[in-house]
Amino acid sequence: MTSLGDKGEGHRETTTKVLNQGSWTQVSCPCCVSEQVEPLVLIQLSDNIQPVTKRWLISLIEVSERDGGAALLAHPGEDECGDVIVVSAPRCTLLRATEDLGLCKKYHNGDMVAFSYNDRDNFSNVDDMQEFLTLAERQYIVKYELDFLRAQKEQKIPGVPESQGVLKARENICQKLEKVGVIKDIFPLHDKQRLTDLCRNWYSGKQIWGQPLDSIQAYFGGTMGFYFSFLDFYTWALVPPAILGLVLTFLLPGGGSGGGVVKEQAGVMEGVVEVDDSPSVSGHMVQAVFSMLWSTLVMEFWKRRSSSLSHHWGLLHLAERFAEPRPGFHGTLGINPVTGRLEPLFPEWQRQLRVGLVSVPLVGFFLGMVVLGMTGFYHGEALAQGFHQESGSLFSGALLYLPSVAHIIYTNMLGNVYRTVAMQLTEWENHREESSFQNHHTTKVLLFTFFNYFAVLFHIAFYKQDLPLLRKRLASLLIVTQLVNQCTEVVVPFIVDRFFSAPQKKQQEDDPNVDKLRAQRSLPTFPGLFAEYIELLVQFGYLSLFSCVYPLTAVLLLLNNVTEIRADAYKICKLFRKPFSAPVSNIGVWQTAFEVLGFLSVMSNCWLLLLSPRVREFCLEGGISGRNIILFAILVEHVLILVKMILAFMIPDEPDWVRIKREQIEFHSMQALGQSGKLH
């Protein structure tokens, strides 16, 4: 027990009024009465909050769900007028929400079974909430309950001017309060003791070869757990291509077919071929084919790993579809045909129409704008260079920088506009489930970001067809972006944290409880995992799309990722507020993104092989015509894609034992349905 209110054995009354046991609202349910209450979530109110508003909010939080409350426990923080409310959850609320969310928990026979409130006594550890649910789950449940606070009838918010403080019937209360500025933020609280333990096992201790994934999942929740598991898995998966890259570069340099002819053949290509340090034809081929198959195998085995993890963490039967819709969802009030509950309804076909007829074209338009920007940049550069060569003045020399500057400004503005558009489009698509919302939003941003990163490289590879330039760009990107990322992500925040924030911390140390809350309130909000995933995706892109150009890619990425794991861990533990993290059963749309990249890589690699001067030379030596080389490359591409698809089909997406567990549950629920005739 690491409850914040826990002051040792004797339950003696604490002198300080901060979060003392007595100030928690009372629970009505006898089974939930406990002597220590664990603070889970902090509601940060506005500085000029009226006490009447705060009292009203606290009463809403503690009232039972039947009466339109959240059935949680609230604590007014330092004093009745302070700008925070600390929230916790009683046992009954936690258990009921566990069933609603469809979390699986250990049954008395050791299986993971979807939790059922009626059957609760057959589950292990059901009496000790700290054992039964992970910290992240308890905190998510609090957020879940708060998110679904809805006004029972039209009413005024006490202490807020009438002009904005009127709740309509069934309006979402927390959203409204955030809109009118009463609530500034809601975030889960760190548990110092657990966090210290986690850090020791994770990055500051002797742990080098693995990560405490279970503890990460328990402390930070599903999305984080899956991110770090994927990072871990992916880093290990980099070892084979790294070894291959080292072997090709240092053990088999040059290749046997002689470099002399290369320069003569170079005239065929538009670019200028420099001294060729690329690997031999066979090395080239091996690298390309290997990277294509490797990407499929990695993603297939990750799927298996992912489903094992998700079973292990009890996330295999999430009931998001049958739970309440996400807070932002709106529609005409009606009876949900599936669950029979009263909730807003929005027809699926209308959503699909919005996605298909508005979102897809708009995203396409923005991608077109990226391409347009790039074309404009190249065009402008050529113009400026021509002008400079003609006039040669200082002014024209300065003008040389104009296209780059204009392009950077353009890209930035476009990016900002796009981010807003993407979020609003996704909101407008009106997804019922949070995961669906996230997937659609991520897909939109992802496509754009990916285009931004790779447009230049694709331009060099496919339009300019200049392999040496591609090789140089790739090497510099890999080294520069990694250095820059590591710096901005870790070194700078670390320095700020250690040397600038530390003195302030010391100062507050005299009052540990106040300090804990204050310290966490002062941290910035965690920006989400998008940046982390996109970094991995871009890496994976460099590796699989252009790997045969620069064989050492995997080695550099492997080195980067080993430090990346620690850096991310440090960052999330120390430098940000703890984020809420929903229970999820996989990495969502990122899985698809990586798989799509795998297929793109086949096309890209075949094309690069076709361009490679050594392959051309090799073919010309063998007397094969240019047309036939292309046709052969197409054939190879199609065969490789077929092989990838067959591989993906042949490798089962879940290990046998997970499949058996899943089928067991399906069988039991079929039987249960048959035996209970009353449900219909």
Next chain:
Amino acid sequence: MTSLGDKGEGHRETTTKVLNQGSWTQVSCPCCVSEQVEPLVLIQLSDNIQPVTKRWLISLIEVSERDGGAALLAHPGEDECGDVIVVSAPRCTLLRATEDLGLCKKYHNGDMVAFSYNDRDNFSNVDDMQEFLTLAERQYIVKYELDFLRAQKEQKIPGVPESQGVLKARENICQKLEKVGVIKDIFPLHDKQRLTDLCRNWYSGKQIWGQPLDSIQAYFGGTMGFYFSFLDFYTWALVPPAILGLVLTFLLPGGGSGGGVVKEQAGVMEGVVEVDDSPSVSGHMVQAVFSMLWSTLVMEFWKRRSSSLSHHWGLLHLAERFAEPRPGFHGTLGINPVTGRLEPLFPEWQRQLRVGLVSVPLVGFFLGMVVLGMTGFYHGEALAQGFHQESGSLFSGALLYLPSVAHIIYTNMLGNVYRTVAMQLTEWENHREESSFQNHHTTKVLLFTFFNYFAVLFHIAFYKQDLPLLRKRLASLLIVTQLVNQCTEVVVPFIVDRFFSAPQKKQQEDDPNVDKLRAQRSLPTFPGLFAEYIELLVQFGYLSLFSCVYPLTAVLLLLNNVTEIRADAYKICKLFRKPFSAPVSNIGVWQTAFEVLGFLSVMSNCWLLLLSPRVREFCLEGGISGRNIILFAILVEHVLILVKMILAFMIPDEPDWVRIKREQIEFHSMQALGQSGKLH
């Protein structure tokens, strides 16, 4: 009630002893006692069956399942010594098997709900088996029960020589009896009255625009129902390409770019271009792009139709995975981890290993043999022609036929060997479920047959690159094969049936019951739907793979299919024994085959467009180099595949109302599972 024992109102004892009511074995269960028993299935015994064996078998059939029997009703047929046993099923057995199979039936509230024996009173029509289950379902259940007769302990089969007549414990009795020759065949009986009704509604009446799909499904069962639904759907789907083909051929002939240049350009290609009656470039393009998108749309909308049908027919929740394994399945006896029942077990990974390491290479080997045969044929033909030109003798003239003859013999032998190998391989793969067995077997035969049909066309299109020859071949194939098919399938059997079999029938008409059984026993066994489906697939292949070569394909196919429906209907109703037909929820692997063909069609059409002389001429006029044309074609191909994939992804596989029904059931079963803690 069309029960065979039904002799009108008064239940008077019939004078003939044939299938009189009294000879049926008695039911022990009070709810199953009924005054008429409907004969469902006929077991055809060997001619020299011993009465003791027959009595033993009858007793096995009637004994309850607890005592190792099938809990069915048996009737000794004409007399105690005859070579048939007629089998029927009592109500309890039917209902229990309905639950085992996972059939959905109408609940009292009108929903289709998976039937549960405990909850039987809430289902509609549960007292009248003829209404509650379709004839096909009742007959399949009898087969299902017979298939799972297993020896309780090691025992001798009475009346069979000891050398072969010993059953091991848990050995499958029906399989053993078929092996030792006691049982010659087991087949379901026609119901004359229903059959006549069905025929009238189906093909002999005024019904032109539709088929009575529900009645077909009820009478012939799931697989038949789906086949005719698909045929119907597909025939309607041919209307748009047929119209397009007519428009392109008759309204927009030739195209504007002038045919004069064509012949000059023809030298580029290896073949000899004749007078060019192909459509214009734009018509060509339109046709190709249309057929590519059309194939995707057809298959996506068929999926939706299929899931509606499967919901409508109560086949959406088949519980094959949780039922007994198929009779041919073997393995070490153990507890099924999912259902907890004692049954043979065989690890999934071992099956996949067998498929991946043995079946796939072997199938590949046979496909290679087909290609080898074709190469040999072309090679031999060239040799023979060369020899004939040199010598010009009668002998060398006769030798010209040798390659064709040798190729035909080779292909036939290869086909026969392959069929045996495919069946044995699939048996050896040891699939637990019948549907999985069928899918794997069909896939194997399908690949081979498809290769056999299309190898020559692909050779002409891709290797010889001779479009006019391809066009001729396609036209002749379409017309000849359709004529031949219609003849062999319908006209010949019709003539035989009408003029040769009819007199015999007349002769027996005096004893209607004996006649009914005898007549059905004299019919040949139904050869299965493979040939019907492959015909559709090959049609679809002609249409989508090479459509832009011969725009009238769709018109010919449409004409063919309109008669095909009637012909197939006539055939299955009149010319064969009624087949058993398992409840299935879709057309299985054929769906995949059609979809794969859709993707192949993109590649093939892009290639054909590239080859088309008009496109080449068009490009040369525009001053585009050959290399760039190819690259452009590749780009177009990739984009079209992408569009197809996006289309397939965007169109939901089931209509909204089916999805809602399915989710309702999932939700209810989740709730039911939660409420029944005792199952675990």
